[in-house]
Amino acid sequence: MHDFSLVGSAEALYTLFFSLLTTPWILKTLGFAILVGSIMALIEASGAINGFIEFVQHKKGLVKSERAALLLSYMVGVVIFIESSITALISGAVGKPFCHLYKTPQAKLAFVCDSTSAPISSLIALNGWGALLLGLLQHKYQKEC
Numbered sequence: 337m338h339d340f341s342l343v344g345s346a347e348a349l350y351t352l353f354f355s356l357l358t359t360p361w362i363l364k365t366l367g368f369a370i371l372v373g374s375i376m377a378l379i380e381a382s383g384a385i386n387g388f389i390e391f392v393q394h395k396k397g398l399v400k401s402e403r404a405a406l407l408l409s410y411m412v413g414v415v416i417f418i419e420s421s422i423t424a425l426i427s428g429a430v431g432k433p434f435c436h437l438y439k440t441p442q443a444k445l446a447f448v449c450d451s452t453s454a455p456i457s458s459l460i461a462l463n464g465w466g467a468l469l470l471g472l473l474q475h476k477y478q479k480e481c
Contacts, residue, residue, distance in 0.1 A: 361471035368467065372422045376429075385429050393434075405434030406448050413452030417460045424453035 338344030356362055379385065392408065393399050399408055409431030416426050427449045435445045457465040 361467070361475075365467050365471065369421065373425075376422050376425055380429055385426075386433075389430065389433050399434055402435075402438040402440045405431060405438055405440060406444060408434070409445060409448050410452055413449060414456055417456045417463055420453045420457040420463075420465055423457060424449040427452060 338348060399405050409427045412430050413423050413427035416423055428445060431445045431448070432442075434440070435442060454465075457463050458469070460466065461470065
C-alpha cells in the first residue's frame with residue numbers, strides 16, 4: 337500500500353484513525369463501551385461478584401461441579417447482554433473462582449464466555465453491537481440515497 341512507503345502508510349493510518357474519531361456514532365458507541373466497562377470495574381471492586389458467587393454456591397447450592405460452573409457462566413452470558421466484551425468480562429469474572437475450585441481449564445471458561453458474548457450481543461439490538469450495526473446500516477442507507 338502507498339508504494340511500500342512507511343511514511344505514506346503512517347499518514348494514511350493517522351488520517352483514517354482521525355476520521356473515525358470524528359464520526360459521531362462511533363464516538364457514541366465507544367463512549368457506551370467505556371461507561372459499561374467502568375460500571376463493571378465498579379461492580380467487581382465493590383465485592384458484588386464475590387457476593388453473588390457466595391450466594392450461588394453456599395446459600396442456594398447450585399454449583400456443585402465443573403459442569404454446573406460452566407453452565408452458570410453460560411447463563412450469565414446469555415442473561416447479561418449489555419455489550420459483547422462486557423458480557424465476556426462478567427461471565428468470566430463469575431466463572432473464574434469456580435474454575436479454580438473445580439480445577440477447570442481456563443480455556444474452557446474462555447470458550448464458554450466467548451461463545452455466548454458475541455452471538456447473543458449481535459442478536460439483541462439493545463446494546464453496543466446493536467448501536468454499531470444500526471449506525472452502519474444508517475450510514476450505508478444514507479450513501480445509497
